[in-house]
Amino acid sequence: MLRISKMTDYATLILAELRDSSTLASASELAGRTGLGLATVSKVLKTLARADLVTAQRGSNGGYQLTTSADTISAAAIIDAIEGPVAITECATDDIACELESTCNLGGAWQKINTAIRAALTDVSLEDLCTGTNIPDTFPLLPLAAIKPGVRNASALRRASKL
Amino acid sequence: MLRISKMTDYATLILAELRDSSTLASASELAGRTGLGLATVSKVLKTLARADLVTAQRGSNGGYQLTTSADTISAAAIIDAIEGPVAITECATDDIACELESTCNLGGAWQKINTAIRAALTDVSLEDLCTGTNIPDTFPLLPLAAIKPGVRNASALRRASKL
DNA sequence: TAAAACCGGACTAAAATAGTACGGATTAGT
DNA sequence: ACTAATCCGTACTATTTTAGTCCGGTTTTA
Numbered sequence: 001m002l003r004i005s006k007m008t009d010y011a012t013l014i015l016a017e018l019r020d021s022s023t024l025a026s027a028s029e030l031a032g033r034t035g036l037g038l039a040t041v042s043k044v045l046k047t048l049a050r051a052d053l054v055t056a057q058r059g060s061n062g063g064y065q066l067t068t069s070a071d072t073i074s075a076a077a078i079i080d081a082i083e084g085p086v087a088i089t090e091c092a093t094d095d096i097a098c099e100l101e102s103t104c105n106l107g108g109a110w111q112k113i114n115t116a117i118r119a120a121l122t123d124v125s126l127e128d129l130c131t132g133t134n135i136p137d138t139f140p141l142l143p144l145a146a147i148k149p150g151v152r153n154a155s156a157l158r159r160a161s162k163l
Numbered sequence: 164m165l166r167i168s169k170m171t172d173y174a175t176l177i178l179a180e181l182r183d184s185s186t187l188a189s190a191s192e193l194a195g196r197t198g199l200g201l202a203t204v205s206k207v208l209k210t211l212a213r214a215d216l217v218t219a220q221r222g223s224n225g226g227y228q229l230t231t232s233a234d235t236i237s238a239a240a241i242i243d244a245i246e247g248p249v250a251i252t253e254c255a256t257d258d259i260a261c262e263l264e265s266t267c268n269l270g271g272a273w274q275k276i277n278t279a280i281r282a283a284l285t286d287v288s289l290e291d292l293c294t295g296t297n298i299p300d301t302f303p304l305l306p307l308a309a310i311k312p313g314v315r316n317a318s319a320l321r322r323a324s325k326l
Numbered sequence: 327t328a329a330a331a332c333c334g335g336a337c338t339a340a341a342a343t344a345g346t347a348c349g350g351a352t353t354a355g356t
Numbered sequence: 357a358c359t360a361a362t363c364c365g366t367a368c369t370a371t372t373t374t375a376g377t378c379c380g381g382t383t384t385t386a
Contacts, residue, residue: 002242002280003164004273005343012273015203026362039346046364059353060361075276079165110175113238117165117280129272152181168374189331202377209333222384223330 006084010036011044015078016130018054024063044082050080064120075129076121171245173199174207178241179293181217182233187226207245214244232289239281241289 018025025046031038046065048054051074054064066073095154181188190208194201203233208227211217216236219221229236 002167002277004165007344009273030361037345042363043345049363056363057353058351058361058363061354062352062360062362064363109295110172112295113284113287114165116283118284120280121276124276132272132275163346170375181370191331203375205332208375212332219332220384221330221332223328224385225331225383227332233381 011082017068024065026063071125071127073126074122075124174245178289187228189226200323216244228234237285238290239284240286
């Protein structure tokens, strides 16, 4: 559920390498360091460059570097760059009202959740991802938890424990 | 990014209808009420029944009803039921270590984030989804926010505002 | 016994994702 | 100027996932 694509995963790996590198790193260099295919690394880097997360230098001795420091690049930005600004539900994707709207009695609840998750991901930086800091094992969503003590059913617990 | 499948969306719609119904509701009844195809509704209901979120009554006059009350069914449980216990990254899916592990210097950061999101979704109930209550517009992730004041880059902000 | 309903699984079609390939443009060094 | 290294853009293919449909079987009620 709620998975990020492999490409986004790769992007994180690559960005992490760039973070460790003080100079320009070429696509083939990064391919070597990450163990991924050159073509794939190239593709990811091009996408990241278009999103302005990395800056490219062309020509011989060219390569890539982070546009800004690792603590100013958010997890949300990485996901956005690779996967585009896709929303959690179909009908949240664009401003066209979904055809089921009349029978849909869910007043955009999923969209709200989506926004909330995005906010959470915006507060996690590449630096955090690399160092593993600032990412708590559980995200106590205070306002929610305070209002209703987390009610969980058996199957949810069972699955959660396996995760 | 991070989208739930259409089927999960449908499941929520169907569960919401079941919540409003005091008696058994058949698949065709629910298809009518939601505006979805019968075959699709059937499929979703069967899956939900297997996950024990709804209880089926077979035979003539049969149908479905919620197994427990709407406030004991979590959003996480619904997603799990339809999409299975899939994790946010490939290598988190099973306990087999991913082949990139040696070069992967991301110590399961995505997995942590996944767990955190799951925790958040476990605290949102079907009842919440239906009524729209208890779902704040933003989820202030207190422990995170307290430690580092949300650093966002321009492109993240731009995209977020379009969402 | 017949009709209504769920059950399980197979099946197809469509869409998204992953990965590859290639000709073109840019730059540095010689 | 020439050449090699490198990024750029895009098109392409293959694979996987998702969505949606169908059907034969079982259960229950009347």
